[in-house]
Amino acid sequence: MHQSAIDHMALCCRTYLRKDRHYDIVDVGSCAGAEGGWTHRDQLGDYDCTYTGVDVRPGPNVDLVMTKPYRIPLKSNCADLVITGQTFEHVPFFWVSFLEMCRLVKPLGLVFITVPSRGHAHYDVDLWRFYPDAMRSLAAISRMNLKEAHTDWPPRRPGSNRFDYKAINERCAYWGDTVGVFQKPRRYSKLVVIAREVDVWWANRVGGVKHVKRPKPLEARSRVSSS
Numbered sequence: 001m002h003q004s005a006i007d008h009m010a011l012c013c014r015t016y017l018r019k020d021r022h023y024d025i026v027d028v029g030s031c032a033g034a035e036g037g038w039t040h041r042d043q044l045g046d047y048d049c050t051y052t053g054v055d056v057r058p059g060p061n062v063d064l065v066m067t068k069p070y071r072i073p074l075k076s077n078c079a080d081l082v083i084t085g086q087t088f089e090h091v092p093f094f095w096v097s098f099l100e101m102c103r104l105v106k107p108l109g110l111v112f113i114t115v116p117s118r119g120h121a122h123y124d125v126d127l128w129r130f131y132p133d134a135m136r137s138l139a140a141i142s143r144m145n146l147k148e149a150h151t152d153w154p155p156r157r158p159g160s161n162r163f164d165y166k167a168i169n170e171r172c173a174y175w176g177d178t179v180g181v182f183q184k185p186r187r188y189s190k191l192v193v194i195a196r197e198v199d200v201w202w203a204n205r206v207g208g209v210k211h212v213k214r215p216k217p218l219e220a221r222s223r224v225s226s227s
Contacts, residue, residue, distance in 0.1 A: 001038055002175040004152060005086050005114045010043060012083075012112045012181060016147075023049040023080040026104055028072065028097065029087030031059040040083055052079075070096045070203040072104060079104045083112040089128045095141055096203040099196040102142045105184045111144065113180040117151045118168070125209060135180035143189040144182040152176035 017023065027040045030053030039061045041051050055062045056069050066072060070093065082101040088094040101111055115130040135149035154163040155171050168174055 001086050002119075002173075004173055004175055004177050005116075006038065006043070008114050008150075008177055008179045009040065009083070009085055009112060012114075012179065013043065013047065016110055016112075016181060017047055017081070019047065021048065023047060024078065025049045025051050025081045025083065026072075026074065026079045026101075027051065027053045027061075028082065028084040028101055029055055029091075030061050030063075031055040031057060032061040033059065040085060049081075068204045069207065070100065070200050072100045074104055076103050077106045080106055080109045081112065082109070085112075085114045086116065088113065088115045088130070090123055090125055092125070092127060092208045093199075093203040093206070094128065095138060096196075096199045098138050099142055099192070099199060102144055102182075102184060102188075102192075103196060107184050107186045107188065109184050110147075111180075111182040111184075113138075113178075113182075115178050115180075117176040117178045118154075119175040127209070130178040132178065134178065135182075138180065139182060141192075141195075142182070143192050144184055146180065147183055148179065148181040151178045 025044065030039065030041075032039050037060075039053070041053065041061055044051060052063050052074070053061045054064045054066060054072055054074070056066045058065050064073060082105045084097075084101065088097065091097050105111055113135070115128070115134075117129055117131060119129075130151075132149040132151050135146055138144070139146035152172070153176070154165050155167045156162065157164045
């Protein structure tokens with residue numbers, strides 16, 4: 001996990017969490033990789049919390065393995081905070097995973113998300129990059145209250161509204177992130193519950209995208225993109 005994502009999650013914790021209370025926290029996509037490494041569990045060490053790491057595969061920092069990719073095996077309204085960091089770009093139907101995260105969080109509880117806004121494709125499946133309006137979209141479909149949405153944009157060209165992408169790695173970091181902070185309403189929409197269950201069933205039935213072959217683009221596409 002790159003440094004900006006770590007820093008953004010740390011800022012979420014400092015801003016929205018308190019040191020004088022206990023939190024039940026669920027981390028979705030918590031696996032630290034085959035060799036371990038930095039985790040959100042480490043980041044939350046200064047807070048009074050019960051931490052549960054959840055992932056679709058076993059590994060370091062995973063307490064609970066999901067047997068289905070879009071069903072988190074925990075009770076509804078069980079967490080004060082649900083977090084996910086640098087995971088949704090690898091989830092084909094990430095909005096379904098988000099609806100499951102909203103199911104877990106208690107009324108008035110929080111959801112923290114960090115996702116890349118730029119950076120190269122990595123791992124075997126890498127599908128998405130996110131902007132602030134993506135967080136608005138998740139709030140709309142879930143009926144969660146959006147408290148914050150931020151994107152690490154590249155610097156702008158002098159005297160212009162256009163981004164200076166050449167400045168990446170010169171004046172700003174190669175990786176950029178988008179952050180979303182959501183709060184569950186005290187009274188949650190029953191219509192969302194119905195929609196979520198249909199979406200979870202269908203997403204688990206489809207599974208992912210590996211059964212769809214990557215078609216080769218027209219050779220002329222490279223000329224279009226370089227012109």
